[in-house]
Amino acid sequence: MTTLITNIKQLVNTREESRLLRGKALSELPYIENAFLLIEDGIIADYGHMYELELKVPQLPKHIVDAHEQFVLPAWCDSHTHIVFAKTREEEFIDKIKGMSYAEIAAKGGGSLNSAAKLHDVAEDELFNSAWKRLEEVSKLGTGAIEIKSGYGLSVEGELKMLRVIKKLKEKSSLSIKSTFLGAHTYPLAFKENHPGYIDQIIHEMLPVIATEKLADYIDVFCETGFFSPEEMETICKAGMSYGLKPKLHVNQLNSIGGIESAIKLNALSVDHLEIMTDDDIKILSNFKSRGTTIGTLLPAAFSCACNTSPPGN
Numbered sequence: 336m337t338t339l340i341t342n343i344k345q346l347v348n349t350r351e352e353s354r355l356l357r358g359k360a361l362s363e364l365p366y367i368e369n370a371f372l373l374i375e376d377g378i379i380a381d382y383g384h385m386y387e388l389e390l391k392v393p394q395l396p397k398h399i400v401d402a403h404e405q406f407v408l409p410a411w412c413d414s415h416t417h418i419v420f421a422k423t424r425e426e427e428f429i430d431k432i433k434g435m436s437y438a439e440i441a442a443k444g445g446g447s448l449n450s451a452a453k454l455h456d457v458a459e460d461e462l463f464n465s466a467w468k469r470l471e472e473v474s475k476l477g478t479g480a481i482e483i484k485s486g487y488g489l490s491v492e493g494e495l496k497m498l499r500v501i502k503k504l505k506e507k508s509s510l511s512i513k514s515t516f517l518g519a520h521t522y523p524l525a526f527k528e529n530h531p532g533y534i535d536q537i538i539h540e541m542l543p544v545i546a547t548e549k550l551a552d553y554i555d556v557f558c559e560t561g562f563f564s565p566e567e568m569e570t571i572c573k574a575g576m577s578y579g580l581k582p583k584l585h586v587n588q589l590n591s592i593g594g595i596e597s598a599i600k601l602n603a604l605s606v607d608h609l610e611i612m613t614d615d616d617i618k619i620l621s622n623f624k625s626r627g628t629t630i631g632t633l634l635p636a637a638f639s640c641a642c643n644t645s646p647p648g649n
């Protein structure tokens with residue numbers, strides 16, 4: 336099907352060349368005033384100024400949408416989400432309002448552990464249906480590409496259940512979806528006193544199945560005081576990388592403990608959160624030579640709204 340959109344006030348992000356943008360180039364946003372856009376079978380076939388329309392599109396298609404001086408911009412790419420979950424955790428807001436930190440809430444069984452407990456009791460179909468509704472919602476808000484993490488399973492069965500739901504979302508949705516394995520989100524209660532045992536389970540029981548069933552594109556670790564150290568993150572990521580999973584990591588949400596340096600060493604695709612940054616952290620990430628191709632992803636809203644105590648967010 337061919338669709339022509341006319342009378343666009345601004346057609347935004349009209350770049351002639353496709354290249355990775357860095358530094359100052361990121362603040363440039365090319366656009367065309369009073370534009371048209373021609374789409375053939377879901378692919379952009381042509382675009383330009385309205386005065387070029389007759390020349391560029393001599394035969395108008397049947398399906399024409401008049402934008403009436405509205406903007407047309409590319410779909411959003413949401414590179415960090417936790418939209419597969421069983422239930423929200425609004426009850427933790429009370430603790431938060433009383434002044435407890437995320438680490439304190441997590442220490443008493445809240446946070447990701449609470450999500451894991453809730454997820455354990457929910458069937459895969461139910462989990463899929465609720466995630467599907469959220470996916471539809473973000474799609475209506477303009478998201479066209481999305482990354483979705485596991486991390487509320489925290490057991491072989493639970494993590495695989497989440498990743499299979501994400502795989503099904505990939506198959507059924509028209510959105511472009513990437514899946515991230517976040518088994519190392521926190522330590523489950525059963526391994527509270529045996530951290531190496533859980534890391535072992537991630538590496539030897541979860542990863543081989545994930546690789547066989549092609550359940551993930553990336554591997555993630557919550558690198559944080561009281562959770563996974565930079566060294567543990569490296570061990571887990573290297574195991575994931577041996578199966579072709581690229582690291583994409585949670586670092587510097589609550590403390591700066593060297594996660595950024597370790598992530599860059601691993602050639603991570605991105606370092607996400609970055610709420611707590613030292614001068615050195617900023618120096619490393621602001622210099623292309625020291626940060627390589629690793630991208631910094633800021634998640635400032637995780638502190639100021641629901642994200643620390645109810646998914647999506649942490």
Ligand SMILES: [Zn+2]
Nearest residue numbers: 415585648649
């Ligand atoms: Zn997160």
